[in-house]
Amino acid sequence: MAETIKTSVQRYNPDNDDAPYLQDFEVEYEVGMTVLDALLYVQDKFDSSLAFRWECRGGQCGSCAVKVNGTARIACRTKVDPEESLVLEPLDKMPIIKDLVVDMAQTEYRIRRIRPYVARDKKPERPEIIHAEEIEKVREIRKCIECAACLSNCPIVHETWEYPGPMIIRQIARLELDPRDVEDRVGMAIDESVYSCTTCKMCTDICPKKIDVPALAVELLRAKAVEAGYPLAEGQQGFIDQINATGRAVPEKDAPLLKALETEEFTVENSRGRVGFFTGCLIDYRMQNTGKALIEVLNRNGVDVIVPKEQWCCASPAFRTGDLHTAHAAVERVTEIFENAMDKHGFDTVVVACAGCGKTLREDHRPVITEKRGEPPKFKVHDLAEYMLDVIGKENLVLPKGEIKLKITYHEPCHLGRGQGVVDQPVELLKMIPGVEYIEDPYRNRCCGAGGGVRAGKRELSQKIATTKREYIEATGASMITTECPFCTIQISDILEGSEIETRYIPDLLAESYRKGDK
Amino acid sequence: MEELPYRTILCDVLVVGAGGAGCRAAIEATKYNLDVIMLSKELLGKAHTAMAEGGYNVSLGNVDPDDNPETHFKDTIVGGNYLNDQALAEILVRDASERVFDLEEMGAVFDRTPEGKIAQRPFGKQSWRRTAYASDRTGSEIMVTLVEAVRKSAVRVYDEIFATKLLLHDGRIAGVTAIDLKYGDYMIFRAKAVVMATGGAGRVYTVTSNAQLDVGDGYAMAYEAGCDLIDMEMVQFHPTGMVKPESARGRLVTEAVRGEGGILLNSEGERFMHRYYPGVMELAGRDQVARSIMTEVREGRGSPDGGVYLSISHLPRSIIEFRLESMIEQFEDAGVDIRDEPMQVSPTCHHFMGGIKIDEEAGTNIPGLFAAGECTGGVHGGNRLGGNALADTQVFGALSGESAAKFAKEHEMTGLPKEKAMKEFLKLEAMLKREKGISPADARKELTDLMWTKVQIFRKEEEMAFAVKELRRIENEVVPKIKVDVAEKRFNPGWHQAIEFGHMVTTARMVAEAALIRKGSRGAHYRVDADPEDDGYYNIVVRKGANGDMELTKQELIITKITPP
Ligand code: SF4
């Protein structure tokens, strides 16, 4: 008998039904089947009135975006997983016309608001000479097929249409990059709230054309805005000034980790490896215990940890907000510090426990250095969880023995999951702790609203995103939420204030279990 | 007569269809201080034009300076097997360059030569490198540009409106009836002039590269209204469609793959085009390559899945990645890395050369009705060159928009043929009300399989005669019994398919009937039992006769410059 897949499709005809409901169908699975194939199967075999859009069946027209198990994607290029049942719903944010067909009218108004065409102040010569280099960058972000899947997933659009969303901010960047367009697209981007994006990369992740909207559109427009003299928000400028003055994005409070540590070298006998620890600003200045926990966890697993005393901010806040001057200066400094430390202490891998720093070191520093000197920084960068599972290896890990009897869920930092491709490892670590009942949150990879300079610059918006996130977390029924980014930890513990749910950093929790196990 | 509720909307120029030709026509028509409505069966920008991959033919001579419109004309006529309406082909080659510059002015981003001009690549049967492109997503680039331009213009876009019938008043075009796909309402659009830009009908064949909506609405509507249609038997099978997976069967594998140097191999690893067209090899005409592939398959040298292999693994990866980026993506979904592995390909129904007959103003034989793009016939003759279709949409799109605008300026609105409209609405309503009948999905399968097996690449008298007989039966017995499963008007694909089915049958019948009376081989019409006496140098014109029967007449070729050999 052929394998079948339970496919639940949201049905709704506002002419007849009070509210949307899910209807289940058994769909015969075929190798290579896409979500569109599944929908066509249902339409063909069970109900020809099932409404959804499609045209090209190959990612060329952008008609067929729907929510597949909670995340919007184009149906014709999303493979059906035979191991999993399917839940198909219409895109968020847009009113339903019927079943999976939504009304795009508002999106169309929103597009038209940005004057989405090349504006010219004189007729061009025929032929018009345009050099390949001038349009190279346009080419990449021009592949958009306006499928609107990214609009449905964007945490900002979810809260407000003041921000036009990835699809449309991309069009502003496309026009800004076009040498023929004469409008002030940078001013327009400011007016269109370009500083609202948290750079969560949700859009990039699901884009059928893999357009890196936060980097190629949002951060590009922000950099141009800074260049044009638009001031940053007060909160954001504060970070930048701090970085330039002290190498730390925040002011000192309690004794910083790097000052408090008595030595740079934390070695063990018969070590299996040696890493440098890039603390980042928040672990150094605000979460010293987490830093110590990280060193302890690595030491317990037979890894020497080197903590160079002199460190500098990765300048993520500068990259995110468009101050490339500050950003590039920091890149050079960080590279130099760690390359020197590599030579001095003999390691080739740097471990990070901050999602934002890790993403910045990997995605932003490497190209800058490569462009400058033809080769990237000499050291490898790993997130802690990734290092433990992928480099040390699960079979070699020293298991924590102290029981922590709790229902625990996990928040996947945007810059860890989508920024560095570290998705399962932190959860694996959690599951190693005896007593932990891990609860999967279907929205675990949704942005907490802190990143991209939004918490610093647009507090109110950041709170709204966080409130939505809180609803997701509460729905899991967990009594603790863990994560692997200091920034997320701060944001989430803020929004959970007054609730029973505790927020913890994964290295802290691991260290706690190890210590308990010692007793 | 029973009355159903409907809404009527007025405008000066109505454009039916929102692909490359429709958008271009609408943009042009707004330049005349007129109120222009464009009806789109899909959402704006989702039309089939976005799926065109390879390019736009224009004799700019940016890469090969000796190219010129004359040579482009000659290639087009020779490629079309001399069946083209040469007056129209002259317009195509004359205006192609201005229209490509229009696109650039609107914001199109074509790939460049080192001097900063529009780059051009070789395509089948062309004397020079003539095809302008934007990687292998040229159609998408053009569609995106036109959407940008439509959003800048004052064109009123009515999206997801399905025009079902042309309305005439005193012999002049009066407008169309339509349903609103979203909510199911009946509508009449009245206009002083109408442009048909409804695209093709690949979907009447089982295996096709065409989008869901390409079911031949325009051909059928024009036929019913009394238009002359020409060359309907000329259906282009693109030689390279995807074979696997089943759900992707027929999806286009752009000619650019061969243009960039891709080679065709059979199961024995032989580059078989040597045996058929040694001079031009893989860049022979589309009909020629399609037949060569099918011959290999029929003679047992095909791949296990019934295709042949198309390989580009000998090309530098950088070229593949820069110029064939969509192909990489498309085959990645099928689990094939085209940088290393060959693609499996076989022919797929791709383009209708035939269609509504137009004059040099893009006018039809119905006053006030104009047409452009794939729904017209004549420009491409018996076989369309790759890259000429996108040029066609722009050249004749603009021309039809201009002509319609001028016509609208000179004429008042006609009266309202209300009864005819109501009759149409009642017919559409009946599909919903019918208690017993045939479901459109089953009927459709029967139709497309019939066309795919009997009126295909290799054509035979008995098979076509059988198809004609069957199609007449389907028209008389199945079409009137089509029944929608769920009697709901709001966005009901079952109802849309039911309405489309009638259009598909009319279109298929025109193809089969015309093919049956063409006894010799010519262009895409290849008969295994060709009558050697029939040199094929004529066009077949189809129209609805006074008594309601389909009338077919042979007509002399329209020759302005090149006489057939
Ligand atoms: S990165 Fe996140 S917040 Fe920014 S546009 Fe994309 S989805 Fe929206």
Ligand code: SF4
């Ligand atoms: S950016 Fe990507 S996801 Fe967003 S609309 Fe365009 S193609 Fe779709």
Ligand code: FES
């Ligand atoms: S059907 Fe065209 S993108 Fe999915």
